[in-house]
Amino acid sequence: MPVIAVIGAQWGDEGKGKIIDLLAEKVNMVARFSGGNNAGHTVVNPYGEFAMHLVPSGIFYRHVTCVVGNGVVIDPAVLLEEIDQLKKRGVEVDKLFISDRAHLIMPYHILLDGLEEEARGGGAIGTTRKGIGPCYMDKVGRLGIRTGDLLQRDTFRDRLRSVLDYKNRILTRVYEAQPLSLEEIYDKYCRYGEQLAPFLRETDLMVEQALERGEMVLLEGAQGTMLDIDFGTYPYVTSTATMIGGACSGVGLSPVRIDRIYGVFKAYATRVGSGPMPTELFDDTAGLIRERAHEYGTTTGRPRRCGWFDAVVTRFSARVNGFCGACLTRLDILDTLPSIKICTGYRLNGEALTRPPSNSALLAKCEPLYEELDGWQTDISRLRHLEDLPPQARSYVRRLEELTDCPINIISVGPRREQTIVVKAIL
Ligand code: GDP
Numbered sequence: 290m291p292v293i294a295v296i297g298a299q300w301g302d303e304g305k306g307k308i309i310d311l312l313a314e315k316v317n318m319v320a321r322f323s324g325g326n327n328a329g330h331t332v333v334n335p336y337g338e339f340a341m342h343l344v345p346s347g348i349f350y351r352h353v354t355c356v357v358g359n360g361v362v363i364d365p366a367v368l369l370e371e372i373d374q375l376k377k378r379g380v381e382v383d384k385l386f387i388s389d390r391a392h393l394i395m396p397y398h399i400l401l402d403g404l405e406e407e408a409r410g411g412g413a414i415g416t417t418r419k420g421i422g423p424c425y426m427d428k429v430g431r432l433g434i435r436t437g438d439l440l441q442r443d444t445f446r447d448r449l450r451s452v453l454d455y456k457n458r459i460l461t462r463v464y465e466a467q468p469l470s471l472e473e474i475y476d477k478y479c480r481y482g483e484q485l486a487p488f489l490r491e492t493d494l495m496v497e498q499a500l501e502r503g504e505m506v507l508l509e510g511a512q513g514t515m516l517d518i519d520f521g522t523y524p525y526v527t528s529t530a531t532m533i534g535g536a537c538s539g540v541g542l543s544p545v546r547i548d549r550i551y552g553v554f555k556a557y558a559t560r561v562g563s564g565p566m567p568t569e570l571f572d573d574t575a576g577l578i579r580e581r582a583h584e585y586g587t588t589t590g591r592p593r594r595c596g597w598f599d600a601v602v603t604r605f606s607a608r609v610n611g612f613c614g615a616c617l618t619r620l621d622i623l624d625t626l627p628s629i630k631i632c633t634g635y636r637l638n639g640e641a642l643t644r645p646p647s648n649s650a651l652l653a654k655c656e657p658l659y660e661e662l663d664g665w666q667t668d669i670s671r672l673r674h675l676e677d678l679p680p681q682a683r684s685y686v687r688r689l690e691e692l693t694d695c696p697i698n699i700i701s702v703g704p705r706r707e708q709t710i711v712v713k714a715i716l
């Protein structure tokens with residue numbers, strides 16, 4: 290039975306939550322492998338509408354085991370609140386498990402995320418200020434505290450004391466902020482530890498055992514390839530490997546176990562926060578898309594920057610991740626437009642480019658080269674078969690496939706599960 294991964298191909302918010310909730314029906318396990326509550330995955334299903342930040346979007350099926358892998362960073366307050374809300378709304382969480390190796394977001398991470406952003410001034414990244422970057426910095430800097438550490442109270446206290454001593458020196462001496470109290474954090478996190486204990490497991494072993502039983506595992510990507518720490522628009526990126534490589538280290542899975550990798554493409558482009566976005570629009574079309582699609586961040590409420598589909602970006606994503614297919618979301622959002630542009634290449638200093646330059650300053654200077662297609666100007670949100678799509682919409686989809694060099698398996702025409710056209714089944 291296969292392991293299948295679903296990865297964001299653009300700058301996040303491609304509609305991964307909808308796709309995971311749709312595909313999860315046919316799997317046994319869904320695992321998150323990277324990021325934290327910077328993610329906001331919207332799921333609309335018979336239970337209602339949910340913004341999932343840490344709990345995998347497969348939680349709505351009784352038969353699905355959900356794993357938050359070691360590569361995820363966890364703000365315990367957010368996770369416990371999310372679990373609580375799910376339970377209140379009738380969603381069972383008894384098959385949710387959290388890696389005991391996952392790093393914890395501590396109060397100083399959240400504080401430092403804000404202070405570092407302020408210090409960057411005009412060069413701010415536009416982070417979600419959830420403490421993600423500082424937490425991963427501590428993980429790599431070997432200053433992190435992990436979920437499992439909370440269960441060993443004596444050693445946790447000693448560890449927290451030494452880390453906090455260092456963090457307080459940074460807070461007070463570099464940022465002239467108030468120091469944090471060891472006792473307060475210790476008590477609070479010990480309580481979190483008690484509440485999290487029933488969920489904590491060696492989740493890599495659970496994944497391994499699921500595969501030994503011949504079960505199907507779905508890997509739920511967070512953020513998007515252009516936010517990847519290595520291949521994204523550095524430094525305007527998140528602090529993790531958002532691409533397929535992150536899935537292996539983030540759940541403890543050998544790359545040879547992953548059978549198929551699918552990208553999620555939004556039918557146009559959006560981005561939250563700073564950094565280059567060659568196809569960004571500043572005209573009425575941007576406003577039209579933003580309002581029609583309600584393009585405001587699921588996590589922070591910030592308006593998302595909107596622009597035309599950038600096939601340079603998706604072709605790059607398809608190659609670096611090895612997509613065998615894609616899910617195209619939000620095609621219905623383009624319903625009202627008389628014509629639609631696709632970016633097919635860039636021009637930089639008179640030279641034509643077919644892949645994004647690695648340097649963000651150069652990417653910011655790239656002029657997008659467009660191809661213009663006719664719009665379909667009809668409501669497609671009720672259509673369920675490829676043949677029923679207006680010819681202009683089919684041409685648009687076909688052109689995206691050609692330019693991206695990646696077949697489209699699923700076309701999403703609305704936020705709900707049933708608003709889906711299956712071109713070629715994934716499962
Ligand atoms: P994610 O972070 O990749 O899961 O994406 P978000 O949830 O942040 O943003 C995607 C938004 O698009 C959510 O509001 C979804 O409910 C919505 N959505 C997903 N697919 C479709 C679609 O095909 N059509 C429309 N109109 N909305 C969609």
Ligand code: IMO
Nearest residue numbers: 301302327328329415416417511512527561562
């Ligand atoms: P999902 O999983 C869109 C962006 C932030 C910022 C940059 C760094 O919902 O697609 P961070 O807080 O991670 O240090 O911020 O990354 N960002 C996202 N943008 N969707 C996301 O997640 C994002 N997660 C982080 O806006 O530009």
Ligand code: MG
Nearest residue numbers: 302329330587
């Ligand atoms: Mg999102």
